[in-house]
Amino acid sequence: MSNWEILWSARDQFWSGFFSTMEIFGLSISAAFLIGCGMLYLLEGSRPRLTVPLRVFIDGMRMLPFLILAYLLYYGLPAFDIRLDAWWSGVGALAVYHGCYFAEIFRGARLTFPPGQVEAAKAHGFTKGKMFFRLILPQIVMQTRPLLGNQLIYALKDTAFLVIITVQELTAAANSLAGTYFIPTEAFIVVIGFYWAVSVVMEIIIKQCGRFSAKRGFDHV
Amino acid sequence: MFEKNTSEQTAVSIRHLSKSFDGVEVLRDVDLEVREGDVVTILGSSGSGKSTLLRCINWLEQPDRGSIHIGGQRIGVNDAGRPMPVRELAKVRARTGMVFQSFNLWPHLNVLHNITEAPIHVLGKSKAEAEAHARELLEKVGMSPKADAYPNTLSGGQKQRVAIARALAMQPEVMLFDEPTSALDPELVGEVLAVIKDLSAEGYTMIVVTHEMAFSRAVSDKVVFLDKGLIIEQADPETFFTNPSTERVRKFLEREES
Numbered sequence A: 001m002s003n004w005e006i007l008w009s010a011r012d013q014f015w016s017g018f019f020s021t022m023e024i025f026g027l028s029i030s031a032a033f034l035i036g037c038g039m040l041y042l043l044e045g046s047r048p049r050l051t052v053p054l055r056v057f058i059d060g061m062r063m064l065p066f067l068i069l070a071y072l073l074y075y076g077l078p079a080f081d082i083r084l085d086a087w088w089s090g091v092g093a094l095a096v097y098h099g100c101y102f103a104e105i106f107r108g109a110r111l112t113f114p115p116g117q118v119e120a121a122k123a124h125g126f127t128k129g130k131m132f133f134r135l136i137l138p139q140i141v142m143q144t145r146p147l148l149g150n151q152l153i154y155a156l157k158d159t160a161f162l163v164i165i166t167v168q169e170l171t172a173a174a175n176s177l178a179g180t181y182f183i184p185t186e187a188f189i190v191v192i193g194f195y196w197a198v199s200v201v202m203e204i205i206i207k208q209c210g211r212f213s214a215k216r217g218f219d220h221v
Numbered sequence B: 001m002f003e004k005n006t007s008e009q010t011a012v013s014i015r016h017l018s019k020s021f022d023g024v025e026v027l028r029d030v031d032l033e034v035r036e037g038d039v040v041t042i043l044g045s046s047g048s049g050k051s052t053l054l055r056c057i058n059w060l061e062q063p064d065r066g067s068i069h070i071g072g073q074r075i076g077v078n079d080a081g082r083p084m085p086v087r088e089l090a091k092v093r094a095r096t097g098m099v100f101q102s103f104n105l106w107p108h109l110n111v112l113h114n115i116t117e118a119p120i121h122v123l124g125k126s127k128a129e130a131e132a133h134a135r136e137l138l139e140k141v142g143m144s145p146k147a148d149a150y151p152n153t154l155s156g157g158q159k160q161r162v163a164i165a166r167a168l169a170m171q172p173e174v175m176l177f178d179e180p181t182s183a184l185d186p187e188l189v190g191e192v193l194a195v196i197k198d199l200s201a202e203g204y205t206m207i208v209v210t211h212e213m214a215f216s217r218a219v220s221d222k223v224v225f226l227d228k229g230l231i232i233e234q235a236d237p238e239t240f241f242t243n244p245s246t247e248r249v250r251k252f253l254e255r256e257e258s
């Protein structure tokens, strides 16, 4: 049997690793998006007692290697009597880490948001919450679309780190096959194919979303 | 729609209004009454405090002293003399409609949804009702064909007409215009002024800051002149433009004519 035939016969392992990766990615990136939006909302206020610690937290996260955060959640939290299994530690770490990146991307766009639009909203009787979710946030998301797309790809790649805290995802599958049959090159080439394929699909989707915002004058496709 | 309202009901009442920025007094003890159905235009040179006055009326700026009542309801300060809670403030604010120099449409919403956004999400109107009303207003400002267009595809004059419809959709008791044509190319000024004239004929109460003298003269019931934060002249347009009582206004009008 050639090396490729061995991998073909073990394709179920790849598939299950792949689905596991997609599940982790889908869940954590959705949570990260919500976390980013939530943080942006909290930063809207002018209460420094809230905004200053939040900014420090966001920056602290962004300046932390992702792997350290994953380790911390998996190996460090039990010291505080919080036990998460590897899977939830991984999802949680990805969500918080990339949530902070999302928050920072949003915050940058918020700084250049036209104040006149906020005044128009106030003049029409809007209060903070509805103004944020209906008028500010949708525009910020459209405006930051390319950066968000980039962040999705980072997050997808970061899922591979979770192999180190024993999450059974795509890279773990490749790792175990590579070890069992001593065919690292082929195993990892297959995995690269998976990551690339998902990234390309995401790029296309994000680009399609660009038409939606371009129609509204936000950017050019 | 309805006959010009000639009752003596007060729509907006401003008393002893003062406002400073960084220690500089921008409004000084301003008193102004606007009756229902009246059109008041505010003139004055740049930096005289016109925008600040208008923005105090809907509390986009908070005055240092004085009071403002809209339809008898005080804005910004509640009965106990404390700052109004935000929700209450938003309600009083919504009794005024504001049109900005730079339009400030919401670019992610199409024309129709720019107009229905606040009626649905602030006033709690149904979608159907808000859209029906919005289409009437679009008709009124001559923008019906553009209901589905996005703001970035409109000319300045078209944007401003949509902005006017958006403000009208809240059925405000008074419309505030802050130099509605100053950001427009000269050939687009007329279409916006025509809409405002129509509104005045329909009996809307309006306060308009403008540099358009002919318009002010044609449309006003009262002309107010601000100079360094003081109202130095208040008169009917005929008197104001032909026989102003202050040297300052005479100079201003001469300069505007030339």
Ligand SMILES: Nc1ncnc2c1ncn2[C@@H]1O[C@H](COP(=O)(O)OP(=O)(O)OP(=O)(O)O)[C@@H](O)[C@H]1O
Pocket: B021, B022, B026, B044, B045, B046, B047, B048, B049, B050, B051, B052, B053
């Ligand atoms: N937010 C602010 N902070 C500090 N100073 C301000 C602020 N807003 C206005 N001012 C100052 O207050 C004065 C009056 O400004 P305002 O905008 O009311 O004048 P205006 O009559 O509307 O002038 P223009 O015709 O140029 O629009 C100006 O000197 C201006 O620089």
Ligand SMILES: [Mg+2]
Pocket: B050, B051, B052, B178, B179
């Ligand atoms: Mg001004």
